[in-house]
Amino acid sequence: MHPHPPILLFDVDGVLLDSRGHFLAALDSMHDRFTNWNYEILARTTSVDIIRMFESGAKKRSIPSLATMLKNFKELIPNRFRRLVYIAMMGRKIDKYDWQFSDFFPGTEETLRYLRSKGIILGAASNSHRDRIAKWFKLKNVDDLFPLFISRDVRKTYGVKPSPVPLLALLVKIKKYYHFPKIDRNRVAFIGDLITDVQAAQRAKIKSIAVLSGHSARGELEFHNPDYIIPDINSIPQILPKLFPDDKFE
Numbered sequence: 493m494h495p496h497p498p499i500l501l502f503d504v505d506g507v508l509l510d511s512r513g514h515f516l517a518a519l520d521s522m523h524d525r526f527t528n529w530n531y532e533i534l535a536r537t538t539s540v541d542i543i544r545m546f547e548s549g550a551k552k553r554s555i556p557s558l559a560t561m562l563k564n565f566k567e568l569i570p571n572r573f574r575r576l577v578y579i580a581m582m583g584r585k586i587d588k589y590d591w592q593f594s595d596f597f598p599g600t601e602e603t604l605r606y607l608r609s610k611g612i613i614l615g616a617a618s619n620s621h622r623d624r625i626a627k628w629f630k631l632k633n634v635d636d637l638f639p640l641f642i643s644r645d646v647r648k649t650y651g652v653k654p655s656p657v658p659l660l661a662l663l664v665k666i667k668k669y670y671h672f673p674k675i676d677r678n679r680v681a682f683i684g685d686l687i688t689d690v691q692a693a694q695r696a697k698i699k700s701i702a703v704l705s706g707h708s709a710r711g712e713l714e715f716h717n718p719d720y721i722i723p724d725i726n727s728i729p730q731i732l733p734k735l736f737p738d739d740k741f742e
Contacts (some may be wrong), residue, residue: 494676494679494738495672495673495674495675495676495681496613496667496670496673496675496676496679497611497680497739498611498612498613498614498616498680498681498732498735498736498739499563499612499613499614499663499666499679499680499681500607500612500613500614500615500680500681500683500684500728501614501615501616501617501659501662501663501677501681501682501683501698502614502615502616502617502678502681502682502683502684502725503616503617503618503653503682503683503684503685503686503689503706504616504618504620504628505620505635505685505706506684506685506686506703506705506706506707506711506724507683507684507703507725508596508597508600508604508616508628509594509595509596509597509628510594510596510597510644510705511543511590511594511706511707512593512594512595513586513588513589513590513591513592513593513594513664514543514586514589514590514594515539515540515543516539516589516593517582517585517586517588517589517590518539518540518542518543518546518582519539520585521542521578521581521585521587522534522537522539522542522698524578524581524705526574526577527569527574527578528569528570528571528574529568529578530567530569530570533567533568534568537568538635540707543707544554544707545561545564545565545568546561546564546579546582546583547619551708552641558579561579562575562576562579565578565579572632573588577637589725590624596628596632597705597724598726599724599726600634600725600726601632601634603725603726603728603729604619604634604637604725605634605637606729607728607729610639610732610741613641613666613670614637614638615638615640615641615662615663615665615666616638616641616642616656617641617642617653617659617662617682617692617722618641618642618643618644619643619644619647619653620643620644620653621644621645622641622642622643622644622645622700624653625641625643629634629641639669640662640665640666640669641662642658642659642661642662642665643740645680646658646661649661653684653686653688653689653691653692653696654687654688654689654691654692654695655692656692656693656695656696656697658692659682659692659693659696659698660696663675663677663680663696672732677697677698678699679704679736680698680699680703681693681698681699681700681719681735682696682698682699682700682701683701683702683703683725683728684700684701684702684703684706685702685703685704685706685707685708686706686707686708687712687716688715690713690716690717690718691716693718699720699735700718700719700720701718701719701720701722701728701731702718702720702721702722703721703722703723703724703725704721704722704723704724705723705724705725720734720735729741734737
């Protein structure tokens with residue numbers, strides 16, 4: 493007898509949400525002449541690179557965040573003042589474009605409701621802000637499916653991925669919320685699109701599922717040996733019998 497039903501934890505951006513607004517914000521910013529780019533380096537830079545450079549700093553506290561982003565963009569934007577202006581502008585542009593152009597991937601709500609109908613417990617662990625996640629969940633009518641999630645707002649307590657602590661903290665919350673006697677990590681999987689997601693799952697000793705719908709290429713994900721690599725979350729129902737072989741999904 494298992495102590496609880498299967499548990500699936502999800503990253504948000506690149507897994508549930510296409511983050512198209514982020515990419516468009518990055519592309520738009522790359523055409524801003526005021527920024528005084530190093531165009532030789534910019535020519536070898538993609539919008540994904542820009543987003544990664546920005547988000548790697550945005551995951552941390554304010555002062556370390558600024559220092560990280562100033563360092564990340566030093567070669568691309570040599571002038572320190574222009575760099576500061578760009579970072580401030582980029583943050584506002586990402587927020588604006590996010591609500592204008594981003595959306596859930598097709599079939600996301602249907603897949604999530606199917607999984608929940610099979611008794612699977614759902615949770616989310618994201619490096620994004622809590623208010624943003626809650627707003628998207630409510631907008632896309634899935635807030636009832638995610639009574640519990642972990643965001644970057646609690647990073648001072650739990651850190652951020654690739655640390656396993658956010659995932660483990662979420663599992664503790666799920667255990668208490670559903671009154672499970674304990675958590676069997678063999679019955680838990682985390683779905684993400686980044687290497688840091690795979691690493692967080694592996695360090696938390698739960699199953700890792702990498703999706704190709706986000707920021708990472710198959711090759712870099714394969715290098716870190718996730719348990720499964722799938723095109724997107726709509727493929728999860730197909731691998732449920734392998735994920736949780738003791739359960740019946742009809």
